[in-house]
Amino acid sequence: xxxxxxxxxxxxxxxxxxxxxxxxxxxxxxxxxxxxxxxxxxxxxxxxxxxxxxxxxxxxxxxxxxxxxxxxxxxxxxxxxxxxxxxxxxxxxxxxxxxxxxxxxxxxxxxxxxxxxxxxxxxxxxxxxxxxxxxxxxxxxxxxxxxxxxxxxxxxxxxxxxxxxxxxxxxxxxxxxxxxxxxxxxxxxxxxxxxxxxxxxxxxxxxxxxxxxxxxxxxxxxxxxxxxxxxxxxxxx
Ligand SMILES: [Zn+2]
Numbered sequence: 001x002x003x004x005x006x007x008x009x010x011x012x013x014x015x016x017x018x019x020x021x022x023x024x025x026x027x028x029x030x031x032x033x034x035x036x037x038x039x040x041x042x043x044x045x046x047x048x049x050x051x052x053x054x055x056x057x058x059x060x061x062x063x064x065x066x067x068x069x070x071x072x073x074x075x076x077x078x079x080x081x082x083x084x085x086x087x088x089x090x091x092x093x094x095x096x097x098x099x100x101x102x103x104x105x106x107x108x109x110x111x112x113x114x115x116x117x118x119x120x121x122x123x124x125x126x127x128x129x130x131x132x133x134x135x136x137x138x139x140x141x142x143x144x145x146x147x148x149x150x151x152x153x154x155x156x157x158x159x160x161x162x163x164x165x166x167x168x169x170x171x172x173x174x175x176x177x178x179x180x181x182x183x184x185x186x187x188x189x190x191x192x193x194x195x196x197x198x199x200x201x202x203x204x205x206x207x208x209x210x211x212x213x214x215x216x217x218x219x220x221x222x223x224x225x226x227x228x229x230x231x232x233x234x235x236x237x
Contacts, residue, residue: 007117008167009133009143009200010095010177034099034140038231041071042138045080047111052120053086060131064139067224068231082112082138089116091167094130099140113138129217132197139227144199145178153208154179162206195220 036042044061046054062072082102093116097105102112113134118127145152156179163174193199195216204212 007092007094007130008177009130009137010093034101035230036070036100036140039069039071041073042082043078043080044072044074044082044084045076045078046074047083047085047109049084049086050120053118054084056124056127057084057115057118057131060128061135063132063219064135064227067219068139068227069233070139070231079108083108083110084113084115085111086115086118088119092117093167094134096134096137098137098142102138125217129197129215132217132219133215136198136223140230141198141223141227144193144196145202152202152211155206155208159206162203193220193222195222197223 046057049057058072058074064070065072083105094114096102096113105112115130115134118130159178160171160174163169163178167173169177194213197216197219199213199215201215202211202213204210206212
């Protein structure tokens with residue numbers, strides 16, 4: 001992948017006290033306080049999009065419900081917890097509210113999830129990678145590279161330049177979206193998982209030790225096990 005051919009997900013976690021500035025990098029995590037009730041049915045409605053793109057989003061999204069005890073009910077009208085919009089963004093961006101933060105969006109015509117690069121002619125692999133990632137945010141998962149446990153040694157000037165070039169972000173936006181780490185008092189996090197659906201692709205030019213990542217198009221075993229622990233199917237005694 002070209003260093004400039006990047007598609008960024010800007011997660012919409014409500015910031016207040018949830019993100020702390022830190023030099024350290026990456027591991028996989030969720031935000032404990034934003035969990036849905038175990039077994040809950042989430043109502044999901046599309047705000048736009050053709051039937052074929054809607055169907056492909058559904059097809060991949062429901063994979064999460066094989067591992068997490070949540071149900072997705074796609075509705076065509078009425079109130080919905082998750083509201084999805086499609087757009088053609090330049091630069092391409094997607095986002096989703098994290099977990100129950102979706103409920104903080106009061107306007108039922110306002111999206112809680114946004115896809116900026118999914119079209120009728122987009123590949124299945126790209127749908128899989130993008131939809132599973134955004135619905136990972138619905139599960140309450142956040143970006144691996146912002147885990148408080150730390151990890152990747154960033155070449156910060158290179159990251160600033162890259163985010164400016166590919167996303168149009170100034171340093172403050174890059175600080176918030178890229179270097180901001182989650183406060184470890186409000187997160188559950190697991191060991192670093194380089195195969196997580198929640199890890200971006202990063203070229204080695206952005207790190208000080210030649211470390212690079214690729215973003216998997218499928219859920220990792222850790223992703224599956226983690227949400228199974230968050231939303232267990234086993235009945236409570
Ligand atoms: Zn994301």
